[in-house]
Amino acid sequence: MKFIVTSSELQKALTKISGVVPSKSTLPILENILFDLTKNTLKLSATDLEVSMSATIEVKGAEDGKIAVPAKRLMETIRALPDIQLVFHADLSANRIKMITETGEYVLMGEASDEFPTIPQFKAEEKLSLSGDLLRRMINRMIFAVSTDELRPAMTGMLLQVRETELRAVVTDGHRLVRINYTGIGKMKLKKDIIVPAKAMSLVSRSAEEGENTMAVDTTHVQFTFGNTTLTSRVIEEAYPNYEAVIPLDNDKKLTVSRDLLLAAVRRVALYSSSTTHQIRCTLKKNELRVSAEDMDFGGEAKEKVVCDYSAEDMEIGFNSTYLIDILSHIDSDEVEFRLSSAVRAAIVTPAKQKPNEDLLMLVMPMRLNV
Amino acid sequence: MNSQRRTPHIAHLDLDCFYVSVERIKNPSLRGKPVIVGGSPNGRGVVASASYEARAFGVRSAMPTARALRLCPHLLIARSHFGEYEAISRKLYVRMKELAPVVERASIDEMYLDLTGCESLYHNDLFAFVKRLQQIVWNEFTLPCTISLAANKAVAKIAAGTVKPHGVIYVPPGAEQEFLAPLPIEALPGVGKKTEELLKRHGFITISDLQQATPERLKDLLGKHGRWIFEVALGRGPTHLEEQHLRKSISNERTFSYDISNRSELESKLFGLTESVCSTLRSRQWKARTVTVKLRYSDFSTYTRAHSIPPTDDDAIVFRTARRLFREGDTRALAIRLLGVGLSHFEYEAQPQLSLYPSEVKRGKALQAVDALRRKFGENIIHTGGV
Numbered sequence: 011m012k013f014i015v016t017s018s019e020l021q022k023a024l025t026k027i028s029g030v031v032p033s034k035s036t037l038p039i040l041e042n043i044l045f046d047l048t049k050n051t052l053k054l055s056a057t058d059l060e061v062s063m064s065a066t067i068e069v070k071g072a073e074d075g076k077i078a079v080p081a082k083r084l085m086e087t088i089r090a091l092p093d094i095q096l097v098f099h100a101d102l103s104a105n106r107i108k109m110i111t112e113t114g115e116y117v118l119m120g121e122a123s124d125e126f127p128t129i130p131q132f133k134a135e136e137k138l139s140l141s142g143d144l145l146r147r148m149i150n151r152m153i154f155a156v157s158t159d160e161l162r163p164a165m166t167g168m169l170l171q172v173r174e175t176e177l178r179a180v181v182t183d184g185h186r187l188v189r190i191n192y193t194g195i196g197k198m199k200l201k202k203d204i205i206v207p208a209k210a211m212s213l214v215s216r217s218a219e220e221g222e223n224t225m226a227v228d229t230t231h232v233q234f235t236f237g238n239t240t241l242t243s244r245v246i247e248e249a250y251p252n253y254e255a256v257i258p259l260d261n262d263k264k265l266t267v268s269r270d271l272l273l274a275a276v277r278r279v280a281l282y283s284s285s286t287t288h289q290i291r292c293t294l295k296k297n298e299l300r301v302s303a304e305d306m307d308f309g310g311e312a313k314e315k316v317v318c319d320y321s322a323e324d325m326e327i328g329f330n331s332t333y334l335i336d337i338l339s340h341i342d343s344d345e346v347e348f349r350l351s352s353a354v355r356a357a358i359v360t361p362a363k364q365k366p367n368e369d370l371l372m373l374v375m376p377m378r379l380n381v
Numbered sequence: 382m383n384s385q386r387r388t389p390h391i392a393h394l395d396l397d398c399f400y401v402s403v404e405r406i407k408n409p410s411l412r413g414k415p416v417i418v419g420g421s422p423n424g425r426g427v428v429a430s431a432s433y434e435a436r437a438f439g440v441r442s443a444m445p446t447a448r449a450l451r452l453c454p455h456l457l458i459a460r461s462h463f464g465e466y467e468a469i470s471r472k473l474y475v476r477m478k479e480l481a482p483v484v485e486r487a488s489i490d491e492m493y494l495d496l497t498g499c500e501s502l503y504h505n506d507l508f509a510f511v512k513r514l515q516q517i518v519w520n521e522f523t524l525p526c527t528i529s530l531a532a533n534k535a536v537a538k539i540a541a542g543t544v545k546p547h548g549v550i551y552v553p554p555g556a557e558q559e560f561l562a563p564l565p566i567e568a569l570p571g572v573g574k575k576t577e578e579l580l581k582r583h584g585f586i587t588i589s590d591l592q593q594a595t596p597e598r599l600k601d602l603l604g605k606h607g608r609w610i611f612e613v614a615l616g617r618g619p620t621h622l623e624e625q626h627l628r629k630s631i632s633n634e635r636t637f638s639y640d641i642s643n644r645s646e647l648e649s650k651l652f653g654l655t656e657s658v659c660s661t662l663r664s665r666q667w668k669a670r671t672v673t674v675k676l677r678y679s680d681f682s683t684y685t686r687a688h689s690i691p692p693t694d695d696d697a698i699v700f701r702t703a704r705r706l707f708r709e710g711d712t713r714a715l716a717i718r719l720l721g722v723g724l725s726h727f728e729y730e731a732q733p734q735l736s737l738y739p740s741e742v743k744r745g746k747a748l749q750a751v752d753a754l755r756r757k758f759g760e761n762i763i764h765t766g767g768v
Contacts, residue, residue: 159691161698184736256737286728330734354735375735 011075011100013047017091017111019067023054024085026239027063029213030056031081037127042078044126045100047071055129056081061210062129063217065239075102076123083118132233132242134226136200138172142218142236148179148190149215151370154336156208157183164248167205172198172227180253181208186333187253187373188340194367202227205250210243217241257373261349261358263322267299269346273338275314279303280331282312289377290331294350295324303331327353328377337372353379388554389620390530392494392511393537394477394518396470397525397546399490400430403466404459406523415440416457422446424638429461433546473522480514485622493534495622508551515549532557535618539568557616562589569613576603576610588614632673633657634721640679642716651707654722655700656764662724663752668692669724672699674706677719684710692728695744696765699724 024043032040035058044055050071055064077100087109097110100120109116149168157165162184171178177192204227219236226233227245234241276290283290283303293300297320302313327350338346343361350357359372396402400418405411415435420426426446438453450456470489477484481494494514496507503510511528518526529540531552539561544550552560561568566585567577583602585591591599591614599607612618623629633654641647651674662669673687686706693699703722711717754763 157691161690161701182737184738185734187737251738287734356737373737375737377734 011045011047011077011102012072012098013050013052014070014072014095014097015052015067016093016095017088018093019069020096021088023052023065023067024081024088026065026217027054027056028081028085029216030058030061030063030241032058039078039121039125039127041081042121042126043081043084044076044078044123045098046076046123047074049074055126057127057129058209059127060207061213061241061243063213063239063241064129067238075100077102077105077107078121078123078126079107080118080120087116087118130231130242130244132226132231133228134233136198137224137226138177138198138200139222139224140177140195142220142223144192144195145218145223145234146215148192149211151190151340152179152181152188153208153212153215154340155183155186155188155372156181159183163246164205164250167207167246168211169203169205169250169253170232172200172202174198174201180250182251182253182373185330185375186337187256189253189257189371189373191369192367193369200227203250204232205246205248206232206243207246210241213241256356257371258349258351258356258358261351261355263294263320263325263350265294265299265318265320265322265348265350266345266362267316267318267348269338269341269344271316272299272301272318272346273335275301275316276331276334276338279312279314280335282310283331287377288331289328289379290334291326291328291379293324293326294320294322296321322350325350325353326379327357328379329357329374330377333374337374341370341372387497389532390496390499390507391532391534391537391620391622392481392496392507392514393529393531393534393541394492394494394514395527395529395541395545396473396490396518397527398430398432399470399524400461400466401432401459402524403462403469408459411457411459414457415453415455416459417446417449418459418461419446419449420461420638422450422458425636426638427636469522469524473518473524476517476521480517483622493537493622495620496530497620508549511551512549515547532616533618533620534622535570535613536561536616538570539564539613542568558592561614561616562587562592564588566591569610571606571609571613576606579603629727630673630723630725631658631661631669632721632723634675634719636677636719637717640716640718644711647711647717647720648704648707650720651703651722652700652765654720655703656696657760658722658724659694659696659699659748660752660755662727663694663748665727667727668694669699670726670728671724672702672706673721673723673725674703674710675719675721675723676707676710676717678713678715679718680715681718683719686710687723687725689726695748 035041040058046053050068051066052069053064053066094111100107105120105122107118107120159165165182169180175193175197177195180189214234217236217239223234223236230244232243232245279290279301280303282305284305290301290303297318299316299318300313301316304311337359341361343363345362347360347362348357353376356373356375361370364370401416404418415438416432417428417435417440418430419428428440428442428444428446428449431440431442435453435456440449440453466489474484474486474492477492477494481496483495485493487493500507507530511530515526515528518524525547527541527545527548529537529550531537531540532554536552536557540550540552565587566572566580579602596608596611599611603610670692671687671689673685675685677683686709688702688706690702751763
């Protein structure tokens with residue numbers, strides 16, 4: 011196997027897919043990237059058995075072939091090279107790889123290509139076209155609230171609901187929930203609910219390209235295509251919690267407040283909250299929100315007043331400050347709206363002004379205050 | 382008085398052959414005789430506690446009962462009553478709390494009392510007070526004990542070891558090095574069999590040998606642990622006591638009366654252990670973040686593995702994690718003699734984060750009801766079904 015490529019071209023392609031390579035794996039072959047050369051097309055693939063990515067680049071091919079190359083050493087070498095041409099030569103009988111530049115020669119040992127797991131072949135029923143902006147925005151808005159609890163696998167992924175004229179995405183970790191609806195993305199024949207692992211969604215957000223990207227779904231996998239890169243992920247085949255049932259409809263106490271002011275106040279006050287509970291207390295009076303915290307273990311307390319728009323009856327509600335900070339920093343609107351009902355029921359947080367075609371809703375459960 | 386300048390005074394109270402002493406309260410005819418508390422010599426019972434009369438014959442804790450009986454044919458064997466030992470130990474702790482401001486229950490038969498700053502309360506003679514304390518423990522609990530007084534926990538513990546049983550000793554501040562110098566290295570806490578062998582191979586026989594070494598030398602030999610050994614050899618050690626509520630882990634383990642290789646039987650034992658630790662956890666209103674599983678094969682090789690999960694007190698969640706760890710560990714074609722489950726990294730649940738999904742709330746209430754039933758009718762009244 012032999013080809014010529016510029017180091018920068020190769021690096022660009024490797025960077026796209028290297029995020030999939032597990033840093034430590036019980037299967038050492040997964041720490042490799044599969045090189046597959048057919049004529050002038052080089053296909054690079056990586057997989058962690060759940061998520062796979064591949065990218066193709068054009069090279070000057072001399073001899074077709076396939077070999078698995080150790081990802082870490084390869085990436086480090088390519089990154090350390092200036093932008094120059096290099097000859098990639100692999101002796102497939104000995105799994106010996108040689109990269110030759112004008113001044114240097116780098117030899118590394120690869121693995122036989124048939125050791126590398128087969129990347130699932132994908133039969134797409136239907137494709138959905140999505141802009142890179144939308145994908146990135148959607149994922150970055152919500153990925154923070156995905157659960158890491160392996161014992162509830164459904165919640166470790168993002169629920170994507172494709173409807174006729176709407177795409178809906180949901181994440182929840184049992185204490186928080188984020189839901190985004192997008193409309194106006196064209197008519198889709200596809201009607202499907204899938205749960206995509208969080209790792210796949212973060213990679214999608216990293217790889218999505220300007221312009222159109224496509225998403226295709228079959229019974230066990232989802233595939234995203236961005237230009238010459240594809241990402242295939244197994245879907246999580248579990249029942250997603252009934253999230254609609256937990257979104258309250260009768261929260262009638264409305265609070266409108268500047269996102270920046272509240273976020274800054276919560277960040278400061280949170281420094282004085284207990285390091286185990288992170289609890290802060292929000293006291294609401296007419297047009298006044300007081301945020302306070304005290305650290306029972308080590309002493310110390312803080313309180314701040316934040317101007318707001320509130321006219322319902324007085325109330326007090328406790329939150330985990332970390333949750334509140336997460337939520338506020340993922341809403342990009344000048345003002346945010348809280349809709350509350352009582353100190354023990356979920357609070358709804360939304361941007362005061364939604365973006366066109368977008369409907370973003372966040373939910374956070376309070377912490378019980380020991381009054 | 383400036384609290385930083387106060388000389389710390391730490392007492393170590395060690396109950397002499399505690400389990401045997403408790404059995405002797407109930408059956409005074411056991412007094413003055415070689416007695417052990419432990420399992421049956423016919424099965425594979427082991428010695429849990431041995432009277433000093435039995436120790437004279439070479440009988441030691443953790444020795445198979447059958448062997449103890451061979452060493453001392455007229456040995457008396459009392460059955461264990463761990464529930465009673467725990468209850469008595471707890472009562473003693475409560476009593477000690479009346480006499481010292483901070484008390485740490487280091488184990489079922491050992492306590493540390495922080496008497497720093499109590500000098501004037503006890504007539505500026507803390508040594509006289511600890512002698513009286515020994516008398517109090519005997520008069521009120523009929524339990525013999527050894528008490529030591531020193532400037533830190535490590536020295537107090539070592540000192541107690543030198544005067545057991547029924548001894549009292551005081552190592553005055555400043556005299557630590559001199560006191561420790563002639564003692565053998567295995568008297569130091571933290572020097573187990575392996576460390577002892579290693580150190581002896583390098584010519585360290587007594588603590589004075591360690592005192593003359595450099596910390597670097599010990600660090601080279603023992604790694605981080607060397608630093609601790611060096612400090613303790615010089616008579617330095619922790620003075621901070623951890624009270625009961627700061628317990629770091631809850632665990633339960635069982636040595637089976639016969640080695641088990643049937644996986645479903647082992648998993649059902651694992652489930653029983655899980656239930657017991659979770660019940661203790663809930664009684665403290667804690668949630669645990671780390672689950673540890675320990676298993677010992679019939680050839681005595683031991684496997685321990687831990688995994689962290691979101692804080693929980695739910696038997697089912699802990700069990701699923703424990704079972705996974707167990708299955709990862711149970712890879713050898715050997716039967717298993719011991720299983721243990723431990724929980725650690727606690728969170729206090731006084732200000733609970735409410736959950737979005739009501740099923741968790743219901744589950745919590747169900748578990749509380751289970752605990753209440755167990756308290757009233759005993760551990761075996763109710764078990765969770767398969768998960």
